[in-house]
Amino acid sequence: MDATHLDTFIDALIDELTPVPAPEDDADRRLCHLLDSPRRVLDEQPLLAVLVAAVTARNLLDHVIAQAVAATERMGIPARKQLRSGADLLTSLGVAPGAAHRAARVGRAAHTLPALTRAQRLGGVGIEFADAVGKGITHIDNRVPLSEEDRAKVVTKLMIQTTPAQVAEKARAMAIDKAGAQPEDDQSVPVAENSDLNEMTVVVTEEGRVAATFDVDALTGEELLTALDPLCRPIPLPDGSPDPRPVGKRRADALGQLVRTYLSHSHRPMSGGVLPHVSLIRPAAAGFVDTLGFTGPVSAVTADLITCDSTLGTVIVDGNGAPLDVGRSERLFTPAIRKGLAVRDGGCAHPGCGRPVSWCDAHHIIPWGSDGTTSIDNGVLLCRRHHTAIHHGGWQVYLGPDRHPWFIPPHKPGEAEPAHLRSHARRTMTDLPTAA
Ligand SMILES: [Zn+2]
Ligand SMILES: [Zn+2]
Numbered sequence: 001m002d003a004t005h006l007d008t009f010i011d012a013l014i015d016e017l018t019p020v021p022a023p024e025d026d027a028d029r030r031l032c033h034l035l036d037s038p039r040r041v042l043d044e045q046p047l048l049a050v051l052v053a054a055v056t057a058r059n060l061l062d063h064v065i066a067q068a069v070a071a072t073e074r075m076g077i078p079a080r081k082q083l084r085s086g087a088d089l090l091t092s093l094g095v096a097p098g099a100a101h102r103a104a105r106v107g108r109a110a111h112t113l114p115a116l117t118r119a120q121r122l123g124g125v126g127i128e129f130a131d132a133v134g135k136g137i138t139h140i141d142n143r144v145p146l147s148e149e150d151r152a153k154v155v156t157k158l159m160i161q162t163t164p165a166q167v168a169e170k171a172r173a174m175a176i177d178k179a180g181a182q183p184e185d186d187q188s189v190p191v192a193e194n195s196d197l198n199e200m201t202v203v204v205t206e207e208g209r210v211a212a213t214f215d216v217d218a219l220t221g222e223e224l225l226t227a228l229d230p231l232c233r234p235i236p237l238p239d240g241s242p243d244p245r246p247v248g249k250r251r252a253d254a255l256g257q258l259v260r261t262y263l264s265h266s267h268r269p270m271s272g273g274v275l276p277h278v279s280l281i282r283p284a285a286a287g288f289v290d291t292l293g294f295t296g297p298v299s300a301v302t303a304d305l306i307t308c309d310s311t312l313g314t315v316i317v318d319g320n321g322a323p324l325d326v327g328r329s330e331r332l333f334t335p336a337i338r339k340g341l342a343v344r345d346g347g348c349a350h351p352g353c354g355r356p357v358s359w360c361d362a363h364h365i366i367p368w369g370s371d372g373t374t375s376i377d378n379g380v381l382l383c384r385r386h387h388t389a390i391h392h393g394g395w396q397v398y399l400g401p402d403r404h405p406w407f408i409p410p411h412k413p414g415e416a417e418p419a420h421l422r423s424h425a426r427r428t429m430t431d432l433p434t435a436a
Contacts, residue, residue, distance in 0.1 A: 009064065056123035062103065063120040065090070066127065069100075070107030102131050109134040115155050125159075132164035136171030143191050144178040192218045204295055228254045238351040238409070238421050253385060257359060260384060264358070280306045305391040308364050333362040333374055340376040349397075349405045350386035351421045361387045365397055365405075380405040 041047045069086035072078060078089045086107070090100035106127055110117045116133050119125045136158050140146060146154060154174060161167045179191045191197070200214035216224070231254030234243035245253070263278070280303055282290045290303040298306075333341070341362060348355040360381035366372030380397055382390065389395045394410030400422065409418045 055126075059120065059126050060123045062127035063117075063123075063130075066103045066107035066130075067110060068107070069104050070110065073104070073108070102127060106130050106134060109137075112151070113137065113155055115152060116159065119159065128164050129167065132167035133158045136167050136174075139168075139171045140175045140178065142197060143175045143194075195220065208296055210295060227258055231257050236352055238407070240352070256384060257355075261359065278306070282307075301392055304367065304369075305387060307369070308361070308367065308387075308391070333379055337374065337376055337379060338362060341379050341381050344376065344404065345381040345423070347381065348383035348386055349380050349423045350382060350389070350395075351407060351423050353383060353386055354423075355383035355385075357381060359383050363387055363390060363397070365399060377403065 041050055069090055072089055073086040078084065078086055081089065081092075083089050083092065085104060087097070087100040087104040090103055091097055095103070110120075113134060116125065116130055120127075120130055133155060137146070137151060137154060140154060141151075154171075157174065158167050158170055161170050176191070195217040198214075198216045198220065200212065200216075202210060202212045205211050228251060232247070232250045234245070234250065236243060243250070279293055280290050280298070281293065282303070289297045290300070291297050342357040345357075345360075346354070347357050348360050360383055362379045363382045364372045364374070365378050365380060368374065372378050377399055380399075382397075386395070390397055396408040397405050398408075400406040400420075402422075404422060407421045409421070411418055
């Protein structure tokens with residue numbers, strides 16, 4: 001079946017789904033009748049048969065959708081409807097964006113992958129798997145151009161894999177293998193160093209987290225690792241015990257630091273004439289939650305952290321999303337006060353830390369919203385990790401009689417309060433010999 005020869009299939013499908021007063025014998029042979037008068041299936045064999053049939057039907061229908069959406073693109077139908085692509089057409093029919101793009105991608109690639117298309121037509125190949133094979137071929141072809149014959153062989157090798165992830169892994173291995181077998185050519189850039197192949201995806205997950213994958217050339221990778229390396233160092237806890245963070249967590253924390261350092265620099269591209277900053281959008285009316293521009297709703301605790309920090313902005317909006325107030329300037333620590341804090345704290349003041357001044361948020365000891373002032377005696381420099389420990393992690397900070405910040409470790413209500421800690425000399429991430 002080809003996308004342009006769907007008529008017979010569609011006729012059969014319509015016949016199948018149209019309720020007709022048929023003779024008793026084959027009345028319940030129609031799909032719609034089966035759905036209307038379900039029988040309880042309790043035995044293993046029939047139940048498994050139902051599963052197999054349903055999965056096969058799903059694979060077939062996904063194949064038909066992919067073929068049909070590619071056909072609409074060839075005929076220019078999305079453009080006539082002011083849509084960018086067949087994927088948008090599917091989205092307008094209620095298909096989730098990821099699935100819509102996948103269907104369009106698989107449909108477009110179908111004519112170059114006849115063996116795969118034949119298998120899909122038999123209902124034995126799911127669309128996720130077909131998509132992985134198509135992507136695998138593109139991955140290899142980008143690195144080592146494939147002849148028609150090679151392509152068929154590669155498809156066969158990819159199709160014997162069991163899962164889409166294994167298909168992708170096999171494709172990467174084959175690309176490396178084929179590139180290694182290429183004759184040496186002085187002009188060609190080695191795959192590892194070819195920045196044309198660089199790729200990065202960033203998605204906001206259903207939980208509102210941000211997940212990313214990337215694949216970059218050796219030099220860009222080297223730069224990234226060089227930037228991350230010193231920021232990944234383990235930092236002992238205030239009592240000197242080892243940093244409990246696993247390496248993956250330390251690496252992610254380091255990435256956050258890189259981004260914040262970048263955002264705090266003024267030499268960077270503008271967006272709409274202003275330097276892009278993280279903005280918290282805060283509805284004036286009660287009963288609405290605060291949101292961030294890219295990632296959506298955030299909890300009150302995180303909103304407090306954002307409004308506490310002078311480098312992040314808050315925009316108060318009315319019921320229609322129009323800004324009312326762009327934040328009172330007194331909330332922000334002035335350069336003079338920050339300089340004073342830098343002299344007193346010498347970096348993150350949390351005992352044992354000491355991350356440099358330029359990485360630190362200025363935390364309001366008494367929140368600005370609770371009448372806390374923006375002054376040296378109500379401010380303390382904290383790196384993002386320890387700023388978060390105060391807002392989210394149960395740590396408390398106050399200004400001691402020596403006019404230096406003192407910290408109270410987290411403890412359960414009713415428990416004896418642990419000893420208070422002052423910034424001390426065991427500071428890891430600082431150039432200064434001792435604590436401030
Ligand atoms: Zn704070
Ligand atoms: Zn710190």
